Amino acid sequence: MNTMQRLELRHGQSLTMTPQLVQSIKLLQLSHAELAAYVEAELERNPLLQEGEAPGDAPIPSLADFLRAKQKADAAGPRIVPGPPPSRSEAVSTSAGQASAAAHSELNPEWGERLARAASLSEHLEAQLDLATADPKLRLIGEHLIRNLDEAGYLSEDLAELAARLRVTPEEVEGALRLIQSFEPSGVGARNLAECLAIQLRERDRLDPAMQALLSHLHLVARRDFAALRKVCGVDQEDLVDMLAEIRRLEPKPGQAFAAAAIDVLVPDVLVRTAPDGSLHVELNPDTLPRILLNRSYYTEVAKVVRKDEDRSFLSDCLQTASWLTRSLDQRAKTILKVAAEIVSQQEAFFRQGVSALRPMTLRSVAEAIGMHESTISRVAANKAIGTERGTHPMKFFFSAATGEGEHSARAVRHRVRQLIAAEGPDDVLSDEAIAQRLRSDGIQVARRTVAKYRESLRIPSSADRRRKNRIKT
Template sequence: MGLGPRLDLRQSQSLVMTPQLQQAIKLLALSNLEIEAFIAEEVEKNPLLEGGVTENDRGPEMSADDVREAAPDFADSGGGDGDAPDEPVTADRLMETGDAGTDAPLDVDYDAEVFQHDSASDSQRGLDGGLGLDGGPSGGGFSEDGPDFSAMAGEVSLQDHLLAQAGSCLSGSDLAIAGIIIDLIDEAGYFTGSPLELAQRLGAPLVQIEHVLGVIQTFEPTGVGARTLAECIALQAREADRYDPAMAKLIANLDLLARGALPQLRRMCGVDEEDMADMIRELRSYDPKPGQRFGSARIQPVTPDLFVKQMRGGWAIELNSATLPRVLLNRSYYVELANGPQDKASKAWLADCLASANWLVKALDQRARTILKVATELVQQQEAFFTQGVEHLRPLTLKTVADAIGMHESTVSRVTSNKYLSCDRGLFELKYFFTSAIQAADGGDAVSAEAVKSHIAKLIAAEGDDILSDDKLVDLLKGRGFDIARRTVAKYREALGLGSSVQRRRQRALSQHAA
């Protein structure tokens, strides 16, 4: 065979993710608050976009009866005439066709339009009859007494509280060392550093480090700056003037108390049963984590992305318009720029901005409709949960929902990521409604793992003095129609934060002894 250069033609197929497709996929997985930050970045980059206005007119809520009729239809006319296509464009189809240059603009002048207030959040009274989730008036306004600025102020952190006390009783190098020690105190109030390592790092005498740490341990809250749980309890016992030799011996042997070795502790402490019960009651009054009375990092509450409310004719499902910003395309500004003097590069840049803006508006609208469609199917599948509680939660998979609404399983997975649903039963992540199946003992319909966990929690809560072992729980659950193994019961019990039968029996004995 001769060796030499030659030219061959080959055909191959490959899936190329366009920037528009990547953007659409990214938008599906973002929550409403993350969408707000994303839109802010896009508005800053694209001069044709306008955003930041709360979307109070997303549209009417969707009921479970008309979900099939709510499939999104978008104008995708290649010539830009705005005519609707013959067949609806699904979410998967929108991702497959990422040609933003041919998308018809979906901008609308909301100031010139008159919208019908047919959604629950469009009116003065919200889904909950005029009250927000926190019981206050909906709409974000203040009460008639005006804003409560004290509630708006952030809580004082533990470090700030300790630094203020250190500044009033320490000075010079002691104050500087105190600042470093306070930085090493965690949220629970414990000192996480080592005095010896700190002395070596600062080049200060160990005696001085120990002295400053001892001063900090006298600060409020009592017990702060301790290195161990025993030291924290001992500091509080000294403050309460209860640190006698017997109490000191009990605090030094907290591991024996945790194991319920009361006879051994009574011998070590030299007290009778009545005195031991009194000492245990005293220990229970102390705070093992004194630093948690103060806020260190302000915890942001979870904001729901969807509201579900049972109405007279079915279920009302709508997006949280308070956290969903709206994006508009400024057509007048585009016309002004297009009619001005431009070179070839400027025209190409302006065309890219227009195509990007059109696609973003369309992708956001598609995202909203897709989320509503998935949420509506979830409500249909788990209607028994919304009406009767967690014990009636059905096993559900992503594929079941995807097949029901005609979308890909990965699309449903992205839609349900980082999204929260608010209903009368509380706030739930959309992933919560997808649970594994537990077979019924009588061969009936399978139940969800969350329903089984609920039954286990109720059985343990009502066990009384007769502590239920895992084997006994298996028998009781089988009596309720759940075919479940003992190791599965143990796994679910541990996931609920419930101890074993030995631990619960020991804890009950300690409670009865200290009562």
């Protein structure tokens, strides 16, 4: 066997992300509270940054103030952008391993802060996802599923809609969901109560045919119709009692243990109001915008008196960081305003008529309209809210897949289904087919099974259960 060494010259392209570029991307997806915490930390460590007033209106700090700021910065350690680290599906490969490691260290949150508070359900599941698979596509789908879980740990979003939004196959979404359903807490990722209980029983090796039949007839359990349950399960009274006792030991809301005690108030980042001429006016909320300025007068004065190379290096670093931060904050504000203006433009009917007028809108349609990448729109929509005359809504509220023939938003159709059921009389309960016919008469072409799916996602009982409930009330 002959071995030979040789040199080869290859040309290739790769995207190298500098630490400042990584931080700029991270700043874009921070909430206003996380951004305020980051800016406050920078004001503490960078003497060239000034909050609020113009530099000429405030006294110029002295050299002693500069040296004290340098000592604080040295003690504080490396700069860290607050918030959770980015998912691996959002990471861009770098050409140098050292640059990748540096970028990763910039994105990790404070460990003390992470340990001081309890992990949320999404953080707990994402940590397990990191260990469960290295497939980037599976991670991407899994992260979207995790973000769409409610506080109880249930998934209410339709898998077909999610697959269409991510441009993957429904089978791939199903596979990612099965992976999440294998995580702790047991039962998480279920789409209904029966599936949640089945996951927990399967892990205990107790999901036999009799128990499956019991889970398929939970409405009989709610009615305490034990005779019918014995018949459908094929068991006697003693076995049925044991099965019901085992069901009661399960956790119907597996994500509830991770629910935070504190309630976060949704503060709008963008305000939309109706102008006197009837047009919609979009503006940034001034209360959520950090006000920081670069004090160049202070830089000029200190640059004249510093002598040590170490001090000069620190001063140069402060100038560079302050310049970058002021530019990044300005660009962040412009990007958020541009995306919000396009959302308002595409969803103008909602702001004038309400939820029933929501149109289908995707990240891709907004990105193409304003000439940005879908990932940028996704980062802008994360942790942001729009304040309207109809209340404050997360930006993600306005993104919804199409249903029927594509002219109506799925969220708008769900809202219409809720309205029709809420308007029912005691003796006029609508079946899923009757609701579908009402919607078709309104120009919304949907099938009965689609109505049933939306009704179940709204946690509304079937027409038979609603009729039974009405009879009990009367």
